Amino acid sequence: MPRLLADVEVCQGYGNCITGAPDVYDIDDDGKVVLLKVEIAEPDRGRVEEAARSCPVNALTVLD
Amino acid sequence: MASSKVVVIVGSSVAGVRCAQALRSEGFPGRVVLVGEESELPYDKPPLSKQFLAGDWDTDRVSLLTAERAVELDVELRLGVAAQRLDVAGRRVYLADGLALDWDAVVLATGAAARPSPWPAISGVHVIRTLSDARALRADLDADAQVVVVGGGFIGAEVAATASALGRKVTVVDPLRTPIGRVVGTSVGEYFTSLHHRHGVRTRFGVGVTSVSGTAGNLIVALSDGAELSAGTVVVGIGARPNDGWLIGSGLLVENGVTCDEYCRSVDAPDVYAIGDLARWFRPGLDQHVRVEHWTNAVETAVVAAHNIAHPDDLRAHAPVEYVWSDQYDWKVQIVGRPAMSTRHELIGSWDGASARGAAVYSDDSGQLRGVVTVNWPKALVVGRRLMSTGETFDEAMAQLGALPSAGTR
Ligand SMILES: Cc1cc2nc3c(=O)[nH]c(=O)nc-3n(C[C@H](O)[C@H](O)[C@H](O)COP(=O)(O)OP(=O)(O)OC[C@H]3O[C@@H](n4cnc5c(N)ncnc54)[C@H](O)[C@@H]3O)c2cc1C
Ligand code: SF4
Numbered sequence: 001m002p003r004l005l006a007d008v009e010v011c012q013g014y015g016n017c018i019t020g021a022p023d024v025y026d027i028d029d030d031g032k033v034v035l036l037k038v039e040i041a042e043p044d045r046g047r048v049e050e051a052a053r054s055c056p057v058n059a060l061t062v063l064d
Numbered sequence: 065m066a067s068s069k070v071v072v073i074v075g076s077s078v079a080g081v082r083c084a085q086a087l088r089s090e091g092f093p094g095r096v097v098l099v100g101e102e103s104e105l106p107y108d109k110p111p112l113s114k115q116f117l118a119g120d121w122d123t124d125r126v127s128l129l130t131a132e133r134a135v136e137l138d139v140e141l142r143l144g145v146a147a148q149r150l151d152v153a154g155r156r157v158y159l160a161d162g163l164a165l166d167w168d169a170v171v172l173a174t175g176a177a178a179r180p181s182p183w184p185a186i187s188g189v190h191v192i193r194t195l196s197d198a199r200a201l202r203a204d205l206d207a208d209a210q211v212v213v214v215g216g217g218f219i220g221a222e223v224a225a226t227a228s229a230l231g232r233k234v235t236v237v238d239p240l241r242t243p244i245g246r247v248v249g250t251s252v253g254e255y256f257t258s259l260h261h262r263h264g265v266r267t268r269f270g271v272g273v274t275s276v277s278g279t280a281g282n283l284i285v286a287l288s289d290g291a292e293l294s295a296g297t298v299v300v301g302i303g304a305r306p307n308d309g310w311l312i313g314s315g316l317l318v319e320n321g322v323t324c325d326e327y328c329r330s331v332d333a334p335d336v337y338a339i340g341d342l343a344r345w346f347r348p349g350l351d352q353h354v355r356v357e358h359w360t361n362a363v364e365t366a367v368v369a370a371h372n373i374a375h376p377d378d379l380r381a382h383a384p385v386e387y388v389w390s391d392q393y394d395w396k397v398q399i400v401g402r403p404a405m406s407t408r409h410e411l412i413g414s415w416d417g418a419s420a421r422g423a424a425v426y427s428d429d430s431g432q433l434r435g436v437v438t439v440n441w442p443k444a445l446v447v448g449r450r451l452m453s454t455g456e457t458f459d460e461a462m463a464q465l466g467a468l469p470s471a472g473t474r
Contacts, residue, residue: 013396013442014389016360019449029470031396031442046089053085054363056110056389 002040003063004048008032010059017060020051025060033059069094071373072157072165074147075173075307076100078108079340079362081128083171084139086370096139097165099157101174103144104195105131110359112198113222114391118229119202126195147174150314152333169335169373172311172322173366176304176341176357181214183273188280189298192223201299204280205230209296212236212285214273216243218390220301221256224265225393227299234265235293237285241270248403248437252424255415255439256392262417263393268293304357306342320344321355326381328369337373339365348383358388385452394418398445401426401435401452412465415439423448423465427458436461444468 004024013031017024024044026034040048040062052060071087073080076098084098100106106128115121134141142159149158150170158164178191190201201223205211211227213220216238228234240246245253260267272288276298285293306321316330317323321344323331328345330336338345340362344355361384368382390397403409406426413422423444426435433456436448444465451461 013445014398015442015446015449016363016387018446019385019387019453022450027443027446029443029468031440049089050086050367053082054360054367056108056359 002042002045002048004035004038004040004052005061005063006033006035007059007061010057011055012057012059014056016054016056017051020054021048024048025051069168070097070166071095071169071171072097072099072167073171073173074099074157075175075340075342076102076106076129076141076143077173077175077340077362078106078128078359079175079342079366080171080173081106082363082366083173083339083370084129085137086367087374088137088139090370090374092370092374094168096137097142098134098139099142099145099147099159099165101144101146101160102194105129105141105143107195108359109193112195113192113219114226116195117192117198117202117205117223117226123195146310148310150311150316150336152315152336155335167335169337171369171373172330172336172338172342173340174307174310174342175362176306178301179303179305181276181298181300181302183276183300185276185283185298186279188278188283188296189276189300191300192219193304201297204297205232207281207296208232209281210235210294211297211299212283212293212295213299213301214238214276214285215301215303216240216267216269217246217301217303218244218388218392220299221260221392222390223299223301224260225263225391228263228265228393232297235268235295236260236265237268237271237273237287237293239270239272239288243269246404247399248424249406249409249426252403252409252411252437259393259395304341306355308342323353326383327372327379328365328382329372337369339369345382348381356386358386360384360387385449387449395420395439396442398438398442399435400437400445400449401433403435403437406434410462412444412462413441421470425458425461425465431457431459433458433461436465441470443470 107126146160178193242253244256322338324345403426409426424437438445
C-alpha cells in the first residue's frame with residue numbers, strides 16, 4: 001500500500017494539504033502538519049498526491 | 065479522451081508544471097507538451113524574494129520539475145522557446161523557433177511579468193520575477209550599500225526584510241500611506257508598517273518617486289516631496305501584468321488576462337484553457353471575473369483544467385477560497401478570503417513584536433465572514449480557511465478562533 005511521508009522540519013504550516021484532503025492531513029498547535037493516515041488506499045492515492053503537490057515547500061511524499 | 069490526443073501547455077512555471085502533473089494523475093493518456101520561454105528548468109517563484117534571495121536555498125530547492133521527472137511522467141519539455149501566436153480555429157500554436165505544435169486542447173499558462181521600472185537608470189535598478197532577476201539582485205545585495213525598495217506591497221516588504229537580514233540599510237518608498245492596507249485594511253496595515261520599523265527599516269509612505277538616476281552603487285532616488293535618497297541598489301516592486309500580448313489577435317477575449325468561465329476555459333473556445341496568473345475567470349460567488357496572482361490559485365486552476373481536459377463529461381468548477389502567504393522578518397503572514405471587501409474587523413491574540421501570534425477576523429455589514437489574516441498562527445489560518453469555505457458568520461468565526469488553545473499565547 002502507498003505510504004505517506006511528511007518532513008515536519010520542512011513544513012511551514014501553509015495548510016494547502018489540509019484544504020486538499022482534510023481526512024488525511026491536519027495541523028497541530030505549533031503549525032506543523034500531522035498525518036491522520038500513513039497508509040493510503042490505492043483509490044485515494046490520486047487525491048492524496050494532488051494534495052501533496054499543493055504543498056509549497058514539498059514537505060510531503062507518497063512512496064510506493 | 066483517446067490516447068492519440070495532444071495537450072500543449074504554454075508556460076513552464078508552477079501553473080504549467082502542476083497542470084502537466086495533474087493530467088497524468090487524472091489519467092490522461094495522450095501526449096503532453098510543455099512549452100516555456102525560459103531555458104531554465106521549471107522553478108518556483110515565492111522563494112525568490114525569501115529563502116533564495118537570502119542565500120539559504122539553492123537552485124535545487126526551487127526546482128519544480130527535473131528532466132528525469134519529466135521523462136517519468138512522459139511530459140515533453142520544449143524549453144527556451146516562446147510561443148508567438150495561437151491559431152484557435154486551426155488548433156495550432158506557433159513557436160519562436162519557427163516550428164508549430166498542433167493540439168486538441170491547449171493550456172495557456174504564461175503568467176505575468178514584473179511591471180518594469182518607469183525610471184530608466186543605467187544599472188543597479190532591479191525588478192524581481194524570474195530566477196535570473198533574483199540572481200542579479202542577490203549579487204548587488206552583496207555590496208555593502210544602502211538599498212531603496214520602491215513599492216511596499218508583499219514582494220517589496222519581503223525584499224526589504226531579506227536585504228535587511230543581510231545587513232543592508234533599507235528604505236521602502238510607496239505612494240500609499242499604508243501599502244499593505246490595500247489588502248488587509250488601514251488599521252491592520254499599520255502593524256505591517258511597524259514591522260519594518262522594528263527591524264530598523266525606514267519607510268517613506270505617502271510619497272511617490274519622481275526619478276531614479278545614476279549607476280549601480282551610486283544611485284539617487286528623487287521623491288515627490290523633494291527629498292533625495294542615495295542608494296547602491298534599487299528594487300522596484302510595483303506589481304505585475306499578465307503576459308497576454310502574444311494572444312492579441314488570436315480572437316480570444318483578452319482583457320487584463322484571458323477571460324475564462326468557471327471551468328478555466330476561454331469564453332470563446334472551450335478547448336482553450338487559461339490558468340494561473342494569466343487567467344481572469346468567472347468567480348461564481350462574486351459574480352464577476354477576477355484575476356489573482358497567488359501561488360495556490362495557480363496550482364488549483366492547474367488541477368481544475370487538467371481534470372476538465374481528462375474528464376470532459378464531469379466538468380469541475382474553480383470556486384476557491386483565496387489564500388496567500390507572505391514571510392516578512394519574523395512574521396509568517398497568511399491571508400484567506402478577501403479582507404478588502406469587509407466593513408469591520410476584530411483582532412484576536414497578540415499583534416505585538418516578535419512574539420506576535422494573532423488573527424484579524426473580517427466581516428461585512430450582513431455579519432458574513434469575509435476573511436482572516438493571521439500572523440505566526442497557522443492553526444488559526446487552517447480553521448479560518450475552513451470557516452470561509454463553509455460560508456460561516458463572523459460571530460461563529462470569532463467563537464471558533466477564540467476557543468483555539470493557543471489564542472493569545474506563544
Ligand atoms: C518574488 C515573488 C514572490 C512571490 N511570493 C508569493 C508568496 O509568498 N505567496 C503566494 O501565494 N504567491 C507568491 N508569488 C506569486 C506566485 O509566484 C505566482 O502567483 C505564480 O508564480 C503564478 O504562476 P504561473 O505559472 O501562473 O505564472 P508565472 O510564474 O508568471 O509563469 C509563467 C511562465 O510562462 C513563461 N512564458 C511567458 N510568456 C511565454 C510565451 N509567450 N511562451 C512560452 N512561455 C512563456 C514564463 O517564462 C514563465 O516561466 C510570488 C511571486 C514572485 C515573483
Ligand atoms: S501544505 Fe506543506 S507546508 Fe503546508 S501544512 Fe501541509 S505540509 Fe506543511
